[in-house]
Amino acid sequence: MTERTATVASRVGLHARPAAIFAEAAGEYENLEITIRAEGEDAEEGMDASSVLSLMSLGASHGDRVVLAAEGHGAEEALEHLAGIIETDLDAD
Amino acid sequence: MDEQSRQPQREILDGVGVSPGRVIAPLVHMAPAVSEPPEGEPLTEDPEAATDRLRAAALAVRAELTERAARARSESAAEVLKATALMAGDKALVKNAVKLVTSQQLSPERALWQAATAYADQMRAMGGYMAERAADIEDVRARLVAELRGEDAPGVPQRREPFVLAAEDLAPADTAVLDPDVVLALVTVSGGPQSHTAILARNLGLPAVVAVQGVLDLDAGTPVFVDGAAGTVVTAPGETEAEAVAAWRRTAERLASFDGHGALSDGTPVPLLANVGTGDDARAAAEAGAQGVGLLRTEFCFLGRDAEPTVEEQTAAYAEVFAAFGDRKVVVRTLDAGADKPLPFLTDAEEPNPALGVRGYRTDWTTPGVLARQLEAIAAAREGSGAEVWVMAPMIATVSEAVHFQELAHEAGLPVCGVMVETPAAALTAEQILDRVDFVSLGTNDLTQYTMAADRMLGSLAELNSPWQPAVLRMVECVTRGAAASGTTSGTHKSVGVCGEAAADPALAVVLVGLGVDTLSMSPRSLAAVATVLASVDATEARRLAVLALEATSASEARDAVRAQLPVLAELGL
Numbered sequence: 001m002t003e004r005t006a007t008v009a010s011r012v013g014l015h016a017r018p019a020a021i022f023a024e025a026a027g028e029y030e031n032l033e034i035t036i037r038a039e040g041e042d043a044e045e046g047m048d049a050s051s052v053l054s055l056m057s058l059g060a061s062h063g064d065r066v067v068l069a070a071e072g073h074g075a076e077e078a079l080e081h082l083a084g085i086i087e088t089d090l091d092a093d
Numbered sequence: 094m095d096e097q098s099r100q101p102q103r104e105i106l107d108g109v110g111v112s113p114g115r116v117i118a119p120l121v122h123m124a125p126a127v128s129e130p131p132e133g134e135p136l137t138e139d140p141e142a143a144t145d146r147l148r149a150a151a152l153a154v155r156a157e158l159t160e161r162a163a164r165a166r167s168e169s170a171a172e173v174l175k176a177t178a179l180m181a182g183d184k185a186l187v188k189n190a191v192k193l194v195t196s197q198q199l200s201p202e203r204a205l206w207q208a209a210t211a212y213a214d215q216m217r218a219m220g221g222y223m224a225e226r227a228a229d230i231e232d233v234r235a236r237l238v239a240e241l242r243g244e245d246a247p248g249v250p251q252r253r254e255p256f257v258l259a260a261e262d263l264a265p266a267d268t269a270v271l272d273p274d275v276v277l278a279l280v281t282v283s284g285g286p287q288s289h290t291a292i293l294a295r296n297l298g299l300p301a302v303v304a305v306q307g308v309l310d311l312d313a314g315t316p317v318f319v320d321g322a323a324g325t326v327v328t329a330p331g332e333t334e335a336e337a338v339a340a341w342r343r344t345a346e347r348l349a350s351f352d353g354h355g356a357l358s359d360g361t362p363v364p365l366l367a368n369v370g371t372g373d374d375a376r377a378a379a380e381a382g383a384q385g386v387g388l389l390r391t392e393f394c395f396l397g398r399d400a401e402p403t404v405e406e407q408t409a410a411y412a413e414v415f416a417a418f419g420d421r422k423v424v425v426r427t428l429d430a431g432a433d434k435p436l437p438f439l440t441d442a443e444e445p446n447p448a449l450g451v452r453g454y455r456t457d458w459t460t461p462g463v464l465a466r467q468l469e470a471i472a473a474a475r476e477g478s479g480a481e482v483w484v485m486a487p488m489i490a491t492v493s494e495a496v497h498f499q500e501l502a503h504e505a506g507l508p509v510c511g512v513m514v515e516t517p518a519a520a521l522t523a524e525q526i527l528d529r530v531d532f533v534s535l536g537t538n539d540l541t542q543y544t545m546a547a548d549r550m551l552g553s554l555a556e557l558n559s560p561w562q563p564a565v566l567r568m569v570e571c572v573t574r575g576a577a578a579s580g581t582t583s584g585t586h587k588s589v590g591v592c593g594e595a596a597a598d599p600a601l602a603v604v605l606v607g608l609g610v611d612t613l614s615m616s617p618r619s620l621a622a623v624a625t626v627l628a629s630v631d632a633t634e635a636r637r638l639a640v641l642a643l644e645a646t647s648a649s650e651a652r653d654a655v656r657a658q659l660p661v662l663a664e665l666g667l
Contacts, residue, residue, distance in 0.1 A: 015222065017172075020179050027184075051185030052176075053212045056226060059219055 002075040004068045005039060006083035010090045014060040018090035019052050025085055026050040029078045032070045039065040049082065103329040106305050108280070109555050110324030111291035113622070113667050114300030115341040116277045117318045117330050120311055121252060123260035124245035127235040134203040136194060143201045144191045150205075150240040154233070155182030157251070180233045186212065202241050209234035249276070257317055259308045262552070263290045273297045278319040280308050280326055283552030286559060287538040287594055294321070295597060298618045302326055304552045322667055337666075344665045351382035351620040355613070359631035363606055365624055366422070366614035368592055372413030378617040385422035385481075387534065387614020388592035389414055391467065392434055399437055401463055407470035415478035422481045424534060424590070424614075425471050426513065427464055427498075429453045429487040433550070439463060448548065453488025453513075454498060468505035475507065483509040485534055490518040495526045511588075515539035520568040523575030527587045533572060535610070537593025541565050559648035560595035566608065566643050566651070573609030590614060599626035599667055600655050607632075607639025622667055629661040 010018040026034050027050035035046030038058060046069055047054035060066050066086065068079045136143055158178035165171035180186070186208055193204035213230040216223045236246045245251075249258060255277045262283045276299065284290045284303040294301030300321030308326060311317070318330035320337065327334055355365035366387030367378035375386065394402050394410045402410075415423055430436040431452020439460050444450040457464040468484065475482040486498040489512040502510040511532035514520050520540065523533060537560045542549040544565050547557035559565075569591075576587040590612040595601050597619035603626060605613065615623060630638070638655050645651035656662055 012222070015226075016176070020176055023179065048185045048188070051183050052179045053183045053230070054185045056223065057212060057215045059223065 001043075001069055001071050002079055004079040004083045005065055006068065006086040008060050008062055008064050008066065009087050011062050013062050013064070014055050014058060014066070014086070019055040021090050022082070022085050023050050023052040023055055026082055029070075029074070032072055032075060032078055034068060034070040034078065034082065037067050037069075039067050041067075043067075043069065103327065103331070106307055106326040106328075108302040108305030108308075108324045108326065109286060110301075110321050111286050111288075111303050112279075112294035112299060112301040113322035114278065114298070114345070115318070115320050115322075115334075115338045115666065116257065116300055117316060117334060117338055118255050118257045118277045120259050120280075120308075120313060120315045120317050121250050121256040122309060122313050123258060123263075124239070124247050124250055126247050127239050127242075127244070130200060130203040130206050130238065132203070134200040136198045136200050140195050140198075143194050146241060147187060147190055147194065147201045147205060150201075150237055151182050151187050154236050154240050154246075155179075158236075161251075177229060177233055177236075180230060181237060202238050205237050205241065206234060209237070257319055259311070260290075261309065262288065263293070271297070273299055278302075278321065280305050280317075280319060281552075282306065282309060285549055285552055285555035287541070287549045288552070292594065292616075295594070295616045295618055304555045341666050348621045348625065348665065351624050353382035353384060355384065355620075355624050355627060357606065357631050357635060358628055361606075361632050363627055364422075364612045365620050366424075366590070366592075366612055367617045367620070368614050369414065369617075372410065372417065374617075375414040375417035379417045381617035381620055383617055383620060385418060385424075386414065387422075387424050387590050387612060389423055389425045391426060391428055392430065395428060395430065395436055396434065401438055401466070404466050404470045404473070407467060408473040411471055411474035412477055415474055415480040415482065418480050420479045420481065422483060424483045424485060424511075424592075426534075426592075427454070427467055427471075427484060427486050428456070430456055431488075448542065453515075454486040454494060455488055465501055465505070468502055468507060472505040472507050481509075482507065483511060483532065485511040485513055485532070487513045487536065488515055488539075489513060489526070490516045492522055492525045492529065495519075496529050499530050513592075514572055515543065517544050517568060520544075520572050523572040524578045525575075527576050527579035528582065532588040532590070533576065534590040534592050534614075535569060535572060537565065537569075537591060537595035540568060540593070541595075544568055556648060559652070560593065560598075560601060561642065561648035561652045563643055563645050563648075563651055566604065566639070569605065569610065570608045570639075570643065577609065588612065597623065599623045600652065600659055600662060602627060603630055603635050603659065604639045604642045604651075604655055607635035607637070608643075622665070625665065626659065626661055626667070629659070 008014050034049040036049040037046040068082055155178045158174050162171045162174035189208035190204040193199045194201055209230055213227040216227040239246045252275055255275050257278045258276050259280045262281050279290055279294050279301040281290050281303045300319050302324050305326055315328055318327040318334035355363040364384045366385045367383035368388040369375045369378050369386050370390045370393045394407050431440045432447045435442055439456045451459050484502050484507050489495050495512045499510045509531050511530050513536045514533045515536040541558055541560050545557045547554040549558050573589050576589045580587045588611045591605050591610050592614040596613035597615035599622050602613055602623045641654045642651040645654055
């Protein structure tokens, strides 16, 4: 299992537009099951990262740390790319 | 379809015509709210078939919303539709619903309902911004369940074939997504001549009839004839109706263009201006020949916002409108929030009687500063343009309010300043108000509801809420007399305009001019019809018809008496 921790950079948190952009990006990796959870939570609490409803119910605010996890071929690159999205202020424009 | 195989009886339903035009098309009902599948509703099919249906429904709703997002006319509407599409196809939502089907043997409809409700409740519990998203999830829930049941999603049904839309009433949210290529006419059970339905219909040029009892009892798919001028809906239309539609098409062509010179037959000029809300509106109005803007509704800058837009944002928005009209007149109405146009940072949603509450100019008392900054933005936009910019305040009731507004406008560097006459108080003191300010503009929609003490949103009061009411016409006359008296004292002409929906009714336009009104402002669609009818009378005739209306005993009597003297109306099917 590969994991990667990231800090939410969007000012509105991981909601609305940022959540939609992130969920779409996570959905691009059809061969990987990517999960997301709040830092400090049990790995089993991880939710489908490509679900915009799961992301919204996570309720991650600006500055919160979240953990991305995935297993399999290309997991590392995928998590690196997705962490980059979380660490960008997607609500800036 | 069995509902079409039945031979319908010819039936005539009467209502109030609010936007002219004649069409024949099948009736389609506004889809009702989706009912909750009963708790514990059991699975009655193969679980695998049920989960397949669930997945297919999610894909279908997502595809439909994505397609509508691509066709949306505004970027913000597209954004909303895209976000909703994403929720409809959400993997976790479908997964949770499938789990409920397989583990608890629930019907897919119930399973979906429950899975979506869990998310909505969770969002609502989070409060704030997230709580507002709960409604979006419930909207998706309704769409998915409707899809599973093979029903129409709530709201305006999506069709490829043209139809007549029948509804109890239409809300702004419903009408924002209407496609005038498919929706040919609007018929509602409630609503008056100034309801959202009526205003929207006139803007889109769609025939519309409101206050039609029994229209929802007609079967869906029934072909109906709608006459938006006569205010009738006829089932089982025959040759007579088909001919009426053909005749309307011919006159519609004749009424499609306005040469940009409003005048009576004797040459008396009656400038015809446009009511606009955005830069797009303004460009379309200029294209349609409008001689200026008689009412720029500035709410478009503010509505749907949690906070006040900056002076720079406002300046850019107003400048766009001014640019469309070159050196012509643009009358800017300052922010008219409150009542049916609430704004979170200005108005109190808890008022028991918002139409009589803190609205329009009055919001300056409770939230000072917003108006001054708006005037600053209008002045800045005027600086950079060649337009002749006038400003006016809505919802004025006293002379001192008018004076205070003028001081603010002058401080901002705006030289021409006036007020709206929407309250009987302002109409009765028009002379004293005009001794101070430069012009007035009659907002006939509100002036009617306040004069008649009749809520303009209530269909049951449609007759009272008519600007044809002799009492309302006497209010108008009181204003034009006040303007004449003030003009004599000051030696300068004080302009009286009308920017309410009354100005768009060609017969009433004649009466208003006969009462002494100088300019008329309306939705650009109505310019050609009003110009054509005005050109058929001279000043003496207009005055005679005005007196006829003043002396009537009811709105319908006034209307009938005047219309009977204007044969051009019947000729044009207006």
